Amino acid sequence: MGSVSHAAMISSSKLSYGGGISYNKYKNPQLRTSVVSLRNWRASSRNLGVLAAQIGNKEIDFSDPDWKTKYQRDFESRFNIPHITDVFPDADPIPSTFCLKMRTPVMEDFAGGYPSDEEWHGYINNNDRVLLKVIHYSSPTSAGAECIDPNCTWVEQWVHRAGPREKIYFKPEEVKAAIVTCGGLCPGLNDVIRQIVITLEIYGVKKIVGIPFGYRGFSDEGLSEMPLSRKVVQNVHLSGGSLLGVSRGGPSVSDIVDSMEERGINMLFVLGGNGTHAGANAIHDECRRRRMRVAVVGVPKTIDNDILMMDKTFGFDTAVEEAQRAINSAYIEAHSAYHGIGIVKLMGRNSGFIAMHASLASGQIDICLIPEVPFHLHGPLGVLRHLKFLIETKGSAVLCVAEGAGQVWYTTMFSYQKPDVHL
Template identity: 70%
Template sequence: MAAAVKTSGGFCNTQQQWLHSTRDLFLHGSTRSNAKECKSKKTKKPTSLCVKATSAKVELDFNDPSWKQKFQEDWDNRFNLPRITDIYDLKPRPTTFSLKKQRTPTGDEDSTPMDMWNGYVNNDDRALMKVIKYSSPTSAGAECIDPDCSWVEQWVHRAGPRKDIYYEPNEVKAAIVTCGGLCPGLNDVIRQVVFTLETYGVKNIVGIPFGFRGFFEKGLKEMPLSRNLVENINLAGGSFLGVSRGGPKTSEIVDSIQARRIDMLFVLGGNGTHAGANAIHDECRKRKLKVSVVAVPKTIDNDIPLMDKTFGFDTAVEEAQRAINSAYIEARSAYHGIGLVKLMGRSSGFIAMHASLSSGQVDVCLIPEVSFALDGEYGVLQHLEQLIKNKGFCVVCVAEAAGQVSELSVELLQNSGATDASGNAILSDIGVHMQQKIKTHFKGIGVHADIKYIDPTYMVRACRANASDAILCTVLGQNAVHGAFAGFSGITSCICNTHYVYLPVTQVITAPKRVNHKGRMWHRCLTSTGQPDFR
């Protein structure tokens, strides 16, 4: 929910303290450890506290009886889906996507006639973004808009095929591009996009090789795609089209789109790729091009906001669990063994948290959203010392950004400030750092420690999707095509609150999603590991 909360008035109380922490939870999915503390101020005259929330387009005063209506109007405006009909006066035509041909008459007089069967989604169908009504901001994992945790309905557009479409399939040229790093499920999505396009009747389908680089790099030619060609690509990991980070300027990409006469562009990628897709969408609208740009969220880290999960995450957790199990076996089999596993998570600790929960073998889980100290009486090293003393071995799981995201936790490693081609911060190796710190600590106290360090990053990225992700990829890929034919552009096909929906890309690129360290899932992880507070 993109709303920042602020207060006005001459004094500060517990309600204002709630607002500071809730604002960051509201915007980023977690509170920031360096948030300014509320300091009491003496005033000559008591004044009323006016609590306000500022969203992208409207300022809300919670003392105003109509604030809920204003919030919902602003929400509807921000989550309204862009369409090519916003710039083109187009008449809809009946869809060419039909499943009636797969139905056979039963001969039963009471059965529904075939011409009355309807498997389409109505344009007015909506899904609720949130379903829990919290009674208080103190409830575990509470995400509240106002201090009273008032219930406000937040609806988003349901995904799926429509009765009316805005493209003639025989005239469509569709392109698919995979950007960023590898992720389980890329081939599954490519496959389903091609299958669904052909079901509509599209004949001209191409793949852009090696991400956005394929739009400008000499020697990289677009690859014709068909059902026969992609039939079995889901049986292998990686990307059939290849991936790369970064790319040319947006204007150059759109120049290439124009030159290639592309009508639909399906972009598979994470946060940075979604930002790129949004820039391409904006440039196409600026030039008044009839091009639908539809994104499919791909990130192992599961850090795109508003979504339940992104494809590749379940597979990553499953593979990470295998690494943890190996570390457990190694540690348990060694004298004073310490298994140390570093998992992916550039800005969030979802993989580390879920893998620790699912394995049940982790004694310490460290994520970037929660501050921790290595040294000192309450530090991680002291706890490891106790674990070795009490049970003879232990397992530590650490997310790659743990201790390195300055606005979330105390920095243990100095940040160089360097970025990769996608604009992501290049992190120091927290795994190697912890390995050295553990060795030094136990050597200093004269206790033997046998450290087994495992970094399964590239093994996790390169594997094929598991059953759960394969299903998710299938639905997201199909819905991406349905969205393009329905005339939407600048949208992403995703799952929210267990329902498949479309969201404007602008609403999912504001900030990374992060683990709510006050939420139930993190509390469950702490219960499983039994670790104390390391601050």
Template identity: 55%
Template sequence: MVGFFSCFRRGSSGASNPQAFHFSPPFNDPFALPHISDRLIMPAIESNYRTKSGGNSIEGSASPKVDANDMRRIYVHDDDRVLVKIVHFGHPSSVGIEYDENGNWQFRPLWARRAGPRAWIYFNPEQVKAAIVTCGGLCPGLNDVIRQVVFTLETYGVNHILGIQYGFKGFVDKNYPPIKLSRKLVKTINMEGGSFLGVSRGCPPLKDIVDRLEEWNINMFYVIGGNGSHAGATAIYEQCEKRKMKMVVVGIPKTIDNDIEILDKTFGFDTAVEEAQRAINAAYTEASSAYNGVGIVKLMGRQSGYITMYATIASGQVDIVLIPEVTFTMGGKHGVLEYMKQKIELNGICVVVVAEGAGQWSLHLCTYSDETGNGGV
């Protein structure tokens, strides 16, 4: 099952805390995700996971009678929820306020499941055969994620972990067989850039991938990738479900754009901002050394401008920022070109930072798309 969280809305009363162990979503909640026990008929077993601050084995979150004081700082209960939207009242004139179908603002709390180790698990670690694959483009922190997945699996007692080379293509290319991963093998890969397993775009026939998963007896599959990779992961899971394979597919979102709403920050974003800031500072140096100099920097951001915005703020040297979320015009009294002219006349320099997807709504010129379906910009 692809996904990491389930979100729930409370009733209109807006109670600040859900009732203990009786937290259930409305039937029509669009964010509700099934529990693993809803899809696979598997008995729950006591987890052998331990943390440095943990104590002895205890009754876990599968039981409604668990006392929070007995959790000994080891596990997280299934009923734990995190409040996603914290604004309790919004004035109609405020930015970012959501309204109902009648145009009235109403407090509708949005809850997300709290992440963390559970006291009851559904796969016997000794019988788990896991596989990890990295797909799409490179992203800072990929090796850290691979390393931590391996470390955590071994902490649970999983000893059979395969690394699929060069994305989904590694399932069909016999020249690149899977790598047996272990703590000893991956303990220093976080010191290196790129992907220890290699990456590729596109997806071979789903049947071939599922055939390999079945042949290798994989029952826990970790896909590290972006939109296209997760679409592929979803399709793979659906095929596995049709074959009645007892397997879970875990999606780990990979994007430097930081544009996943439920996450505080995606891995690789900080590094992308830091490197983007260097490019901006270099453009400022070039522009400030020229007569009426103009520096233009294009940054990553096909559909979101987080990298552009954060790098601009960090630099403090930018006059104009163009991002996909904000419309603009080039000409006219209040256009970009007129503002550039004013900045040059005033300061003798103008630095412009543009997210690659800015203004695409007004062009519609590019029909190219890559192997994963991303359109050209």
């Protein structure tokens, strides 16, 4: 509690007060415009890892015998986790008040240990690390290869392990924790709010509030903070939406921090996407500039599943499941018409996870177009030529398109040839 100032990951059962992973990078490097037939997906994706390394790591001199060490150092510096002792080096840690073996939260003697003398080995050591990539690819042509250099050299990349620490830096009785949900709705928001509140109470935190309607709730005088407790959130996970409400945008960072200081908030949990966490990072920087003893914890929220180092973001599974309903409707319409063509556009400005997973899960899509994979509309290998082939052989076709597929701005990054208007 308090050893993380920003970008801590939260699991469903434990708050990562002691460490986490930075999340403000996309899971997929923006390579080129995209689109590919499902039958060509596997072949086209083989080179993505090499392309990403060539695009994102041009400054690396692979002829340097120490390039591997330099790359690891750069990686560690970019994903370093801010700690409250960076600003307050004299901050004294206290024994953690978190223990899953306790039936009820610790109420009074926060620094005196646990109700029993039994030792609990459920803490994470600060030096624990997680290996980011577990497959050693021997060749860039291997299926799914993600290579840094043309020789696919094995480079270990380690990230902090999330979980409860044995020492914390905030006394629970002095904590006022606030939770805010920003951006759009996402399936699972209430589940996350509920678990944060329950875990905070396990630590012994008594003052927990919700900020209504995103960052706007910090400045709008007509909006009051909502007291939260286990009793309030007990069944909230059975309802959709957000208990606290959501909104986009909000006041300036300075106004938000002023409001936090006035309310006595010293722990802020921010649930949101990329824009929201850019704001959370700015709030953290402003608190640090003012030397405020505040922890800002980011909880990634996106149905796009495009957050680096996360296997899956909450809400993604539900989005894929619901997308299949639209795909099935388009499939029925297309196959009921003469030479029918169905087109389903799904969310995904910079990533095609929803489109790809929904297409594969439904088994009804003939062409899937996503931002990560380049394509041409025209020419012998173009989408239109393949679409014509599908109509001639199957009598109908269904396409699934991620909203970011084939954006024009990609053409400024790569060479562009005028399309052949003839099929």
